[in-house]
Amino acid sequence: MKAFMVLLAGLMLCAFVAPERxxxxxxxxxxxxxxxxxxxxxxxxxxxxxxxxxxxxxxxxxxxxxxxxxxxxxxxxxxxxxxxxxxxxxxxxxMKTATMPLWLGPWIIFILGGGLVYVVMRRHRARAE
Structure with a gap:
C-alpha cells in the first residue's frame, strides 16, 4: 500500500511538468x-x-x-x-574587440608553436652536424 501511494504521488508530480510544445x-x-x-x-x-x-x-x-x-x-x-x-x-x-582573442588566439598559438618546433629542429640538426 505504501509503495502504491509513493507511485501515485510520483505520477501526480509528473502532471505538473510542462513538456516543450x-x-x-x-x-x-x-x-x-x-x-x-x-x-x-x-x-x-x-x-x-x-x-x-x-x-x-x-x-x-x-x-x-x-x-x-x-x-x-x-x-x-x-x-x-x-x-x-x-x-x-x-x-x-x-568578431569584436572583446572577442578578438577567441578568434585569433588559436591561430597565434598555432603559429608560435610551429615556430618553436622549427627553431628546436634547426638547433637539433646543427648539433648533429
Whole structure:
C-alpha cells in the first residue's frame, strides 16, 4: 500500500511538468531547431540549447519558439537573448574587440608553436652536424 501511494504521488508530480510544445508549422519548427543549435546553454557552456537537458536550456527553447510565433526574425531573437545573456549565449560570437582573442588566439598559438618546433629542429640538426 505504501509503495502504491509513493507511485501515485510520483505520477501526480509528473502532471505538473510542462513538456516543450513544438511549433505546429514544420517550417517554423525547423527554424527553431536551427536556432537551438546556434545558441549556447548558459549552464553547460560547451553545449547548445539543442543538446542540453538543463532546465535553463528548456526555458530558452520555449522563449525561442514564442519569439518565432510572434513573427520575430532570427537576428531579432538572437539580439533579444544577447541583451539578456551577453555574447556568451552565441556559440559563434561576433568578431569584436572583446572577442578578438577567441578568434585569433588559436591561430597565434598555432603559429608560435610551429615556430618553436622549427627553431628546436634547426638547433637539433646543427648539433648533429
Amino acid at each position: 513544438p511549433l505546429t508549422d514544420p517550417a517554423q519548427e525547423a527554424r527553431a531547431l536551427n536556432l537551438f543549435k546556434e545558441l549556447r546553454c548558459p549552464t553547460c557552456i560547451a553545449q547548445s540549447i539543442h543538446d542540453s537537458n538543463a532546465d535553463i536550456a528548456g526555458d530558452l527553447r520555449v522563449i525561442v519558439r514564442e519569439q518565432i510565433e510572434h513573427g520575430r526574425s532570427n537576428a531579432q531573437i538572437k539580439d533579444y537573448l544577447v541583451v539578456r545573456y551577453g555574447d556568451v549565449i552565441l556559440l559563434r560570437p561576433p
